Amino acid sequence: MLAKVESAAVVGLTGVPITVEVDVSGGGLPGLHMVGLPDPTIREAKERLRSAIRNSAFAWPASRITVNLAPADVRKEGSAFDLPMAVGVLAASGQFPAAALERTVLLGELALDGQVRGLPGILPVALSLSGRGKRLLVPAANAAEAALAPELTVVPMRDLAQAVRFLQGLEPADPVAEPDVSPAGPFSFVDYAEVRGQGAARRALEVAAAGGHNLLLIGPPGVGKTMLVERLPTILPPMSPAESLEVTMIHSAAGLLPSGFSQITGRPFRHPHHTASAPALIGGGTIPRPGEVSLAHHGVLFLDELPEFDRAALEGLRQPLEAGRVTVVRTQGSCTFPARVMLVAAMNPCPCGFAGDPRRGCVCTPSQFIKYRSKMSGPLLDRIDLQLEVPAVRWEEMTAAGGGESSAAIRSRVEQARRVQRERFKAEPGCFVNGQMSHRQVRRFCRLTAEGREILGRAVERLGLSARAHDRVLRVARTIADLEGTAEIEPDHLAEAVQYRCLDRPVIESNG
C-alpha cells in the first residue's frame, strides 16, 4: 500500500513542500530503502524509525518498505522527516487510515523511544503555510515559534503515539499559548549609566546609533571599548513587529531558538571571536545556513580586535555590508539571507596596545606601528563612517560618584533623530537612515552653506580626505544636525564630523 505524507524543508529562509511517499509491499526482501537524493543523515533515520515505531507499541512491517522524498532536486538533510516517515510507514501498513493525513503537514525528529524532538527552521516552514488551510504538526518544543505564523493551525507533538492518536481523532490537540507579538522592549541587562567618563566615545556611539553608521573604536586595553559597544542595543529604537519576525526567522533557520521560545524582541548583538571563519561570518554550508552578519540583522555586529580577524573573512563581509544581504551560491541554486547590520569594530592603537596611553609607554617600533595600521586601510574601513580614539579614563572620572547618563535618555534622542530620517527617506526605497545614503542622496540631502563648504574644504586639504571619506563626513554631519533637530548642517556639525576620521590622519602623527 502507498501512503503520501506532506512535509517541508527549509531552503535559505523559505519553506518548500516535500512529499514523503511510503510504499509497503509484500514482495521483495524486507527492509527499508530510500530514494530521492537523501542526505546520509536521512539514512540514519532508518534505525530511529524502527525503534520509535516498536517502542510506541506499533508493528514494524516485515515487508519491503520504499521511501521517496520528492521533489528530488531539493537537498534535504537532518531528521525533520522522521515523524512523516514513521506516520507514512504506519499508514502504508494499514495501522491507521491514510485519510487522517489530509491537509496535514508534519515535521519532527524521533528519539528511539518515540519522543518527538525539536528542529531548526520551523518558523520559515510555518510562515510558508500561512493561509493555505493546512494544519502543521510540529515538535512541542517548536510550537510557540510556529504559532507566530498567522492563519495556520499548529499542533504540538510530544511523541509518535500521541501524533497517531491525534490524527485518528482519538485525542484533542495540546493547547498552544497565543504568541506575544507586542512591540519589543529594549534589551535591558546593561545600561550606559554604568560607564564612567568616556564622554567622546559615548557621543560617537549616540551619533552612530542615531544615523545607523558603522563605527570603529581605537584604544588601549581596559578602557571600556567592549563595555561601550555591548550597550549599543540599549540605545537603538525597539524593533517593529515585522523586524522582530524577520530576526526570529533567521535564528530559527540557524537552529538558535531555544526550546519553547517564541519570538526574539531585543535587537541582536553578535560578537563573533576573531578566529571565526569566513563561512561562519558570512554564511554557507552544503545546506546554506545564515552566518554572523545575518544573525546580527537589524542589530549590531561587533568585531572586537579587528586586526586579528582573517583578512579573507573581512573581505567577504564587504559585499554583504554594502548590499544589506548575503547571497550564498550553491550548485543546487542560490539563496539569500538579509544582513542589514550596524558594524562596530574595536582595536588597539598598535601591536603592544599602549600607543598614546599616558599610563604606560608604547614599545612598538615605527615600522611595526605602520604595518599594523596599514592592515586596516583595507576595504572594510571604507565602510566605516566613524573612527574614534578612546583614551584611558582619568582617575577622577573613574572614582567619581555615579556613572553617566542612562540608556533610556540617550535612546529618546536617537528615536527623535530616527523620526526625522524616516520623514526624509519616505520616498527613497532601501534607505532608512543617514548611514545608508548613496552618493546621490548625500548630494541631495546634505547641502552645505558657503561657510560649511569652506570648513569642509579646509579639512579635506589638511587630512587629505578621499571623495568617499568626504561623503562619510557629510553623512555623519547630517546625523549630528538631526540629533540637534536642525534642518541645516551647521559649521559645528561639520567640525564634529571631521573629528571622527582619525585614521585618515597620517599615522606617524598619532605615534608622537
Ligand SMILES: Nc1ncnc2c1ncn2[C@@H]1O[C@H](COP(=O)(O)OP(=O)(O)OP(=O)(O)O)[C@@H](O)[C@H]1O
Ligand atoms: N569607562 C569605564 N567605566 C566603568 N568601568 C570601566 C570603564 N572602562 C573599563 N571599565 C571596567 O574594565 C573592564 C574592562 O573593560 P573593557 O573590556 O570594556 O575594555 P576594552 O577597552 O575592551 O579592553 P581590551 O582592549 O583589552 O579589549 C570592564 O568590564 C569594566 O568593569
Ligand SMILES: [Mg+2]
Ligand atoms: Mg575589549
Ligand SMILES: [Zn+2]
Ligand atoms: Zn605599541
